[in-house]
Amino acid sequence: MKDFIIPDRDFGTPAAKSKAMVTLTIDGFDVTVPEGTSIMRAAAELGISVPKLCATDSLDAFGSCRLCLVEIEGRNGTPASCTTPVAPGIKVHTQNAKLKQLRRGVMELYISDHPLDCLTCAANGDCELQDMAGAVGLRDVRYEKGENHFEVRNTSGEKNPNWLPKDESNPYFAYDPAKCIVCSRCVRACEEIQGTFALTIEGRGFDSRVSFGAKTDTALTSDCVSCGACVQACPTGTLQEKSVIDIGTPDRSVITTCAYCGVGCSFKAEMRGDELVRMTPYKHGKANRGHSCVKGRFAYGYASHKDRILSPMIRDSINDPWKEVSWPEAMEFASNRMKGIIAKHGRQSVGVITSSRCTNEEAYLVQKLTRAVFQNNNTDTCARVCHSPTGYGLGQTFGTSAGTQDFDSVEQTDVVILIGANPTDGHPVFASRLKKRLRQGAKLIVIDPRRIDLVDTAHIKAAHHLPLTPGTNVAVVTAIAHVIVTEGLFDEAFIRDRCDWDEFQDYAEFVSDPRHSPEATQFLTGVKADELRAAARLYAKGGNGAIYYGLGVTEHSQGSTTVIGIANLAMLTGNIGRPGVGVNPLRGQNNVQGSCDMGSFPHELPGYRHVKNDQVREVFESLWGVKIDNEPGLRIPNMLDAAVEGTFKGLYCQGEDILQSDPDTKHVAAGLAAMDCVIVHDLFLNETANYAHVFFPGSSFLEKDGTFTNAERRINRVRKVMAPRQGYADWEVTQLFAQAMGADWHYTHPSQIMDEIAMLTPSFAGVSYERLEELGSVQWPCNEKAPEGTPLMHIDGFVRGKGKFIVTEYVATDEKTGPRFPLLLTTGRILSQYNVGAQTRRTENVVWHAEDVLEIHPHDAELRGVRDGQFVKLSSRSGETSLRAKITDRVSPGVVYTTFHHPTTQANVITTDFSDWATNCPEYKVTAVQVSPSNGPTEWQEEYAAQAEASRRILAAE
C-alpha cells in the first residue's frame, strides 16, 4: 500500500477551549472531551475518522458537504457531526447501513461533477476527495453525464459554458476551477486564518464558484497576498502548488524554521530525494500555529538560484577579478592576510560581524572567533541597526532586553497599541493572528506616520490612528503618559507593589508638567490632542493592553528613549506579567533575537553580560583557555571610522550586507575600501562583497542544522534537509577559518556548540538539542527554575527586582527640514520582499515588487510637478538617488516613504549618520529630503552600478 508521508492528523474541527468536560459514547466507546467539542472531533480523539470534506481542524465547522452524517440514539435524522456539539451521555453511531448509503449518495453527486483523471492529477495520492471516495466505498456513479464544470467541450464539440480556464497568474500556485467541489475551505481559510478576504463564493447552487474578488480579477491582481492558507486548506487539486505540479508529490518531510522574519514560523520541508518539493506550515509550530506567509511558504527558490556562489574566491585587490580556489587555498589566503594584519597593526585591528540570518550556533562561533582567537571584543551585528535600543531600553526599565510575551498572548488582548510597525508587511503571520483577535472585538491604536494597512482593512478599523511627524515618538509616548497620570488612570496598586514608588513619583511629576500635555505637543507631533487623549484612556482602561512595536520606534536618534517610554506606559497601567499584555518588540530578521543573545555585541558576552564583569569573563576564560579583553570592542560604525583612520584593517563578515543595510552608504564604502582584508561569507556576491578580498560561499538554512530564536524568545530547530551545495555548513566554514588562525576547535555537530552555550549562559542552561526534540521549541530563560522555558516574563516581579520608571525628555533630532530639504523621508518594508532583498529578489516574489517606489502625498507631488509613476530625484544632505514616485494619501503632506529592498535604489545613500544616543542604532526613519522630477538614475547610481559590475567579475576557471 502507499507509503506516503504520514500527514498531521486532522481532527476535523478546532479544539474547544472549555474547562467543563462531557462524556459520551461513540460506536460503543466512551470518550470525555471539553464542552463545545464537535462529535466529529470527539470521534477523532477515539481514532474514529468520520468521512468529511468541508471540515478541517484549522477552520470553524461549516456543515456544507453532508458527508459527515451520524446517528444519535433518541434524536431524529442524521446530523452533521462537524457542526453538532457533544452532549452528556449521548450515544452516537458513525457507521451503519443508512449512513453508508447516504454518504455514497453524497459522494456520487460530487464525483459526477469531477474529472476522473486522477492518475495525471498533481494531487494524486494527496487528495481528500479520492480518500473519501475510497472511505465510503464508492464503486460506481449512476448519474448520466450531464451538465458539469469540468469538460471543455461536450461530446458534440460545443463549448461548455460552465467550464472555466485555469488561473495560473500566481507564480506559486494554480487554481483549476474544473476540480473544485465548492467546499469553501479556501474562502474560510482566507478569512479566518489569513484575514485577507480575497476569495468569495460567487453564485448559488450549481452555479457557485470560487472567485478572487471581482470577475475580472486573477489571483495575481486580486487582494490575495499569496500566503498559501487556501492552498493548504483545499482538499482537492484545485488549488495546488506549482512545484508539486512540476515535480510530483513529496515522499518525506523534515520540520524546520523559516529563515525570513522574526515570527519564526515552523515548516515542514517536504522532499523527494534531495529535491525540495514544497514548504508547508507546520500545524504544531507554536509561533505560527499552521499559518505562513508568501516568503516562508514559497520564496525559497533563492537557495538554488544561478547567482549563488558555490566556490570560495580570493583576490589581491578589490580592483582585480575574483579567482575561484579550493577551500584550503581560501583558508590559507584569508588566515595569512589576517595574521599579517594582526602582526603589523595589533590584535585590535581586526574584527567580525555576526549575522541575524544565521543560526545561534553560527553567531556564537563568530563572536568566539574574535574574542578567543583574535583576542579582542570587536564583534557587532546588524541587529544594531534595528533593535539595539530595545536591549538598552527594556534592560534599564525591566532588567532584561527580552520581549515579555509569546505570540499566543495576543489571543487575550483587548487593546493593542502598534507603534512604528507594519506587521501585515513585516511580520505577516503575527499580523494574521492579530487581525483575528481584532475581528473578535479587540481595539487597535496605530501610532505611525503612514496609514498602514491595519488602520483600515477588511473587517478591521483602528479605533485611533495617530499619524505623528517622523521623529516625535518620545513626545507622543510621553503625552500618553501625561494623560494617564493627570487623569488618574494609572494602576496604583501595581506600581506600589511592583515598581519603585519614589521613582514613580519623580516620573509622575515629570510627565504631569503641562508642557508634556497633548495640547502642548500637538503642533510638534502633528497628533490631535483629543485623539491622543482618547487613545490613552482606551489603553489605560480598556482591559488587557499590549504594546507591539517595530523599527519605527528604534531607528531614531531617540530610539532607546522611546523604548523606555513604552516600558513606562506598560508599568503605569499594570500591563505586564500576564497573558494578553506586555511590551513586544517585533524583530526584523529571523534571528535578531538569537544573534543578540549569543554575545554579538562588543560589550556583552553571550547572555547579555558585560565584558567588564570579572566573574563572567572567568567562566569563559577557563573554558576557552584564553584571556578575554575587559574593554568593550568596536561597533560597526566605529570599525568603519577606525578603518578610515587607518587603525582597523581586517573584517570577517558573515551573512550580512553592511554596504546595503547600514546607513550612509558612502561612509561604509570608504571604510571597507580602507581595509586590507575583508572576508565576506554569504550566499551571493552581495554589495559588501564588492569591497571584499575573500569570499566564503555560504549555505542556506535548508543545508544545515542549528537553531533560530524568534521575537518571542522561542528557540526553534533548523534542520538540515539537504547537503550544503558548496560543501560546508556555515558553522563549519567559521571553524575551518578559526583552525587556520590557529584555534583548536573540533565541533562535529552544532548540538555541541549549543551544549557549550548552555554551559556558559545561565538563561540557556536547560537548552539542548534533546530538550528541543522533546518539546518542539522552548522560550528562554530555560534552566533549572524553568525547565520548560518561559512564555511570559516578569510574572511575579521584574527581572531587575523593582520596575524602574525613567523620565523621557523629548529631544528633537538634529535632522531637520529646511528650505533645501523640506520633506521628511521615512523607510519601511513590504510583504513580498525581505530586508536588503538578496534572497527575495532571487525568487518569483519580484512579481509583487519589482522596484522600490517613493510614496508621496498628492499635495506635495503637485507642488513639485511630480506625476504618478514618474522617475524622481530624492536628495538629502548625504546624497541623492532616483526612483519612481507613487502618489498616495497614505502618507501625510510633508512626509515621503520608501522601502529599501533593491540595491539600485540605494535608499541609504540618502540616510544620514545620525543615530540613537544610547546604542548608535542608525536613524533610518527620519531624513530631511527634497523630491524633484528626473529622467532616470543619478550619477552616483551609475557609478555605483559600474563599480559593482567590475568588482563582480570572476575569472573563468583554468
Next chain:
Amino acid sequence: MSADAHEKLIYMANQISKFFESKPEAEGVAGIAAHINDFWEPRMRRHFFEVVDAGGAGLRPLVLAASAKIKRPVPETA
C-alpha cells in the same frame, strides 16, 4: 587625530548628555560616565580625552562634569 572624528565624538557625548540632563545632577553625572565606560571602546575614549584635555570645547557641561569618572584607556601594548 582628525577634527572630524573629534566632532563626531563630541556630538555623541552631548547626545548622551541630553538624555541624562533631565535627571538630578549627581545621577546624570554617574549615568553619563557609566554609559561611556560601558559602551565606548578604548579608542573612542582616547579621542574623547584628547578633546577633554584640550579644554573640552564643544562638550556640554554635564559631560565635562562626568569626565572625571570616565575611565582613561590604558595605552595599547600588543
